[in-house]
Amino acid sequence: MSRIQISQGRIIDPANKIDHVGSVYIADGKIVSVLNEPDGFRPDRVIDARNQIICPGFIDLSTRLREPGQSRKATFASETVAAASAGVTTLCLQPDTVPVIDTPAVAELVKDLAEKAGYAQIHPIAALSQKLEGNELSNMLSLKQAGCIAVGNANQPVKNLLILRRAMEYAASHDLLLMFRPNDYWLGHKGCAHEGVFATRYGLPSIPEAAETIALAQCLELAELTGCRVHFGQLSGKRSVIRIHQAKKYGLDVSADVAMHQLHLTENDIAPFDSAYHVLPPLRTEEDKEYLRQGLAGGTINSICSDHQPHDLDAKLGAFPETEPGMSTLETLLPLMLTLVAQRAITLTQGIAALTEKPAQILRLRNGALTPGFAADVCVFDPELTWQVNQDNWKSQGVNTPFWGQTLKGRVTHTLQGGRIIHELAQEAGYGK
């Protein structure tokens, strides 16, 4: 295998507390050295990273690639290329595929599809219950053995707390992480917008913040009762941040993430009936957004996910409540993180940590760092490069982003996975020549 030197970039590796200009040395798919040139290192390829930032490849805790079952929306091929172009080298796949990831066969199919696509490392999340219906437990151990990294409920509320308790006990017995998206079935039922000013004005079925916080509080109680390790995903509300903060202080082994768009958009940004803004959990208030940002800066919220949900055009073509929720978000991940830094909500090191070191910790992966011996998953990006979100620059099959047509700052120039260059902007855009 080839030797690569990524040369003279600003290396930011939060896990190893590095922020220094220098080179990263890669051989045989692994990181060999950072900053210090190994004796006799003869690179086959030198990537010039001057004025760029070199960091670990991004790890995304919640994505949907729409395969198996919904390839009209997106495919592993289309979405892993999008991921590579966004610097994402590892991603967790939510179990609400068709069929649901509730048997080893589906998990293996996902692994096969991922291998064929050949870009990002894909970790399926197993369904917590069969068909995600919340009635019977899935075969969690077999699913773990088939390669599932955790168990989760995707977007399906677990109605019966006894089932949730049993599932958490069983998951804990096999040292499985629960990735839980808190959402009370009844309080959130059929809602499509935050129960606030926007939903009231436009007469939309609404979801109160309590739909999230009540389910979250219940799950925290069960975490203590069962000893199950829980990661709360895609939090959207102020009181969720407060609850997680209290739980951590109290000593519970829990972690949390927030979807990038929740750190930027609120109900005030929704153009009337524009289905691009239809997401679940819904966009909430400025105050919620501020709490989520502060929660991230203070460490209550560990990481940021993309919550990538590509859709076909038809899924978003209709009256707002009838359209499918979700945004295509992989490719806006980096520019939006840099916007948080520019707005002084977090530091650049915190932003990178939230996309690398922190998710790796949550998943207990030997990844998310430029540690010698680790797989060479590396992202090189130009923080100043602007680009327009349009057909020419977009890889995902889902064009359902509210940022369509906007000019964003920050672009990935190179992505390496296991020492292999899986994305190179120069080749496609004449960048850096």
Place this chain on the structure above:
Amino acid sequence: MADNLQLNSEGKLKHFLTIEGLDKSLLTEILDTAESFAGVSEQQVKKYPLLRGKTIVNLFFENSTRTRTTFELAATRLSADVLSMNIATSATSKGESLLDTIRNLESMFVDMFVVRHNISGAAHFIAQHTAPHISVINAGDGQHAHPTQAMLDMFTIRQIKQDFSHLRVAIIGDILHSRVARSQILALNTLGAAEIRVIAPKTLLPAHVETLGVTVSHNLNEGLKDIDVIIMLRLQKERMTSALLPSESEYFKCFGLTEEKLKIAKPDAIVMHPGPINRGVEIDSKVADGPQSVILKQVSNGIAVRMAVMSMAMQRQGALS
């Protein structure tokens, strides 16, 4: 944006989807135009040739008798050709998408769609996606808006009270699910009413209702004080089964408008209702049929107001010139 979508480049009405984004002068223009049509129903020849040769399709994805009939009458009195389609029982139940239904009808050389749909935002969606020469009139979408109903209510209020600036208006009942209330509140605020008071139990009020520009009361006896205009809303039976209310009788006891309660309001207060009425649930028959009730006036005013809106939306096509 809603406001841009409704107006053409000269600021004239193109679609009529919501009161939001329309200013006082435009709402007044609608009322004045309706005024000029108001006598037509009593004339021997009830027709104006303004929309002669135009084709209007009433697309009703949700059942309605009154609204559909008044739209039909309004269109025929403007000499348009009218086709009413009850889609609730035809195309979409066969799985055809809203957009496909619209595209099919477009290709039949339609000039205007009058749309009623049970989903909020449906009329916006159609206006955004239909051919540029077609006007869309919202005849009620989900819980969002029912702007022609609101305007006929404003017309009725103006007929009797002349000026809005001193009026205190109470809207009573199921605000949460009411597109009529949302449009009325917007219209009353734009026209400068002194106070809009919503009176209902918390279960029938949307979150942050005060952001719509209203004051809130949960008590009819207190809420009716100093009120000039009382607007009662229809209470759907399913509000009981979804645990929003315990029973019809308890609702009537708390929020039903009786002769006795009516006395709390100003002596010259008028009583309105968008219909259909649930007698003995939200309103007592003696009040509904009493001297202060203008409920039937509202219905007949509906024709003139819809004529006004239709002809104004077709203005650029030569109507009213």
